[in-house]
Amino acid sequence: MSFDLKKSMLSMDNLIFGIGQISEMTGVSTRQLRYWEKRGYIHPLTKEDGKARQYDFKTVIAVLSIKHYLDEGYTLQAAVSKVSQYTKQASLFHRFMRRQLKGISIVDGHDALDLGYFDGTKTKKLYGVINGSETYFKLLNPDEVQDIPLG
DNA sequence: CTTCTAACA
DNA sequence: TGTTAGAA
Incomplete structure (x- = not known):
């Protein structure tokens, strides 16, 4: 298989993280991560009853972003809203570059x-x-x- | 040893 | 949100 430029440049995905890892990386407690999930703010790759959650790199970025706004003083809801806006813009940019570059x-x-x-x-x-x-x-x-x- | 769920502080 | 108990 050949090397895919766009894939390597525009997607740093494929890495999988556990809830403990994300918690350590972001400073957000596992309790919070599960709560945010219940609220529908983040979504694990897999969520089978009783089994360990798995997250992709995008979620790591999302959690870091939400955390950033929380530290700025925003409420969780407002922080998620901010990140959602950014995510949408990034998605549009991503879609465009993936097609045009x-x-x-x-x-x-x-x-x-x-x-x-x-x-x-x-x-x-x-x-x-x-x-x-x-x-x-x-x-x-x-x-x-x-x-x-x-x- | 880590994660899960549920409940209590 | 933190913490904890008991199970997986």
Whole structure:
């Protein structure tokens, strides 16, 4: 099987954690984690009666995020709401990039995101150039840029 | 030793 | 929420 750039870049999933691990990583008690679950705020991968819960990495991020807002003084409900908004935006961004990111190239001597053909003529591609902290877009013919091998 | 559920502080 | 008991 070949190396999947998008998968490796846009999904740091596949890792599984136990409730104790998440508790240690986030500072949220196992009691709280089970309570948040009952409230419908987090969802274990598996939830068979009497058996240990398993969580994915996304849940770790969610718990850390909720914890962050709780520490800021938000109520649990408000914290979850905040995280939900962020999660939705991240999901949209993720969906877009997963579809549009074709690879990494060199444009103007800098790293650039290959965002694919800009129009239906399949002549020019849109590149997102990254020059240090500065970024800008550029339309170029694919043969005008140097592609960086992936994987 | 860790996690689960349920109940009490 | 913390803690605890007894079972798994």
